[in-house]
Amino acid sequence: MKHFTEPNGKFIIELPNDWQYKNKIVSDEEISPFSFEKYGKSIGCFQISCYSSIEKEFSKIDAQKVDNGNLNFITARMDGGGFNMHLWYAVVDDHLFMIKYIYDTAKANSKIIKNELLKAEKALKTLELLGETNRKKALVLDKYEKFMSSLAASFDIKNQAFKKRSFIEFIIIVASQIDAYLRLCIVMKKQLNEKTDEIDIKYLSQSETDKPVMEKQIYKLSKELEIIDDNTYSKLFELYELRNKMVHRYIISEITTKEIHLLAFDYEEICEVVRINLKNVEETQAKEKIGIYKRGCPVNEDLPKEFINFLYSQVNDKHSLKNLYRKI
Structure with a gap:
């Protein structure tokens, strides 16, 4: 359900x-x-x-x-x-x-x-x-679940882009995944620092009327909270500038398609670094029994079929495209 x-x-x-x-x-x-x-x-x-x-x-x-x-x-x-x-x-x-x-x-x-x-x-x-109190809690949980299902759905887009060798699309979705990983890290690190289970949802959900928390702000806050080190921080900004050049100045600059291919591999490499940092924060929460992972980090073998079907359903809703539907 x-x-x-x-x-x-x-x-x-x-x-x-x-x-x-x-x-x-x-x-x-x-x-x-x-x-x-x-x-x-x-x-x-x-x-x-x-x-x-x-x-x-x-x-x-x-x-x-x-x-x-x-x-x-x-x-x-x-x-x-x-x-x-x-x-x-x-x-x-x-x-x-x-x-x-x-x-x-x-x-x-x-x-x-x-x-x-x-x-x-x-x-x-x-x-x-x-009632009013539970409405606020329900909305936070709903936004968190939608964030997680959107992150899961992004891997379908990423895999499609890789198979098609559509490296511009690949870079954009991987950059989005890095941003998502860091946003999760920030939420969980704040939970640890403040010893709370409350989710600061402004980092995970952004409506048309919300004040945006931009990508560069996420990088800076991640460094301040010691989620990423100086080298990762510098690399993220370097890749950010190259990505903007690719998106906005591919035609009017001297950037080559070969350079875009290399950029895709650089993005995937830094994405894995950030993912491991996320894993470390998750494990810290599980150890200290605080926040989203206070009950421990689930592993694939432990996930019941009902949970898998729930995730498939959420991803299906995110895509809303028949060719990407998973059978439930």
């Missing part, structure tokens, strides 16, 4: 790993209803709407408490026009949840629809309207 967090942190729900969030794919609007469908060929659609009493008038059926799962739902059916619709309603505090599962009437008796409805029922047991 994977978590879906409403964009403003209003509610959370656990959903099947093989369901894909559709709002961002179909449109840019992340508002009710929030829609989910099984990866691949569409079978049915699961939709969640959440409205406050200010947004929508609704009858005051018995209100349930925030920060609680296992809600009691009023159920209904609305079939017609070639489609069947299962509905669930619940009022929590001053909000109304309205949930639908819609599918083709012709598939009503199929095993796959019955299975999808069971998944919907299971998911609804995890639905929670969050």
Whole structure:
């Protein structure tokens, strides 16, 4: 199961790993209803709407408490026009949840629809309207998970670029990975220094309205926190200037394609240095039992299939391209 967090942190729900969030794919609007469908060929659609009493008038059926799962739902059916619709309603505090599962009437008796409805029922047991404190925590965790899944997805792009010998693309994605590794190091080093499990999310997530923490700032802060040494710091700035020359002045400068090929290998080499530094910080957290890795560093052999499917699902959502989907 994977978590879906409403964009403003209003509610959370656990959903099947093989369901894909559709709002961002179909449109840019992340508002009710929030829609989910099984990866691949569409079978049915699961939709969640959440409205406050200010947004929508609704009858005051018995209100349930925030920060609680296992809600009691009023159920209904609305079939017609070639489609069947299962509905669930619940009022929590001053909000109304309205949930639908819609599918083709012709598939009503199929095993796959019955299975999808069971998944919907299971998911609804995890639905929670969050209070203000838990909303902030949920949003931080959601942004952290998206950062990690984006980092995982970047290896697909990197491997594609290498196979195609597209070294400009390769350099850009490796530079992004270095930046990501250092951002993680900064977050974890601050956790160690401040002896806290809190994640300073400004380093891992950047919306259109957030004040950006730029790449050069990340290099400088990494040196200040002794994540990287002077040699690595100087090398990162040297590569940064060469990368900018490649991107912005390939045509108007004397830089050659051969030099770009060599630059790709230099970037991969320094990326490995930074990755090892990240590993060292992770191990320090595990040893001191502080921060993200306070419970230890997982190894591949320890990862259950459910976790692998969760990661595949997150990466699939990041790509949103069928040719890069992993089967779950």
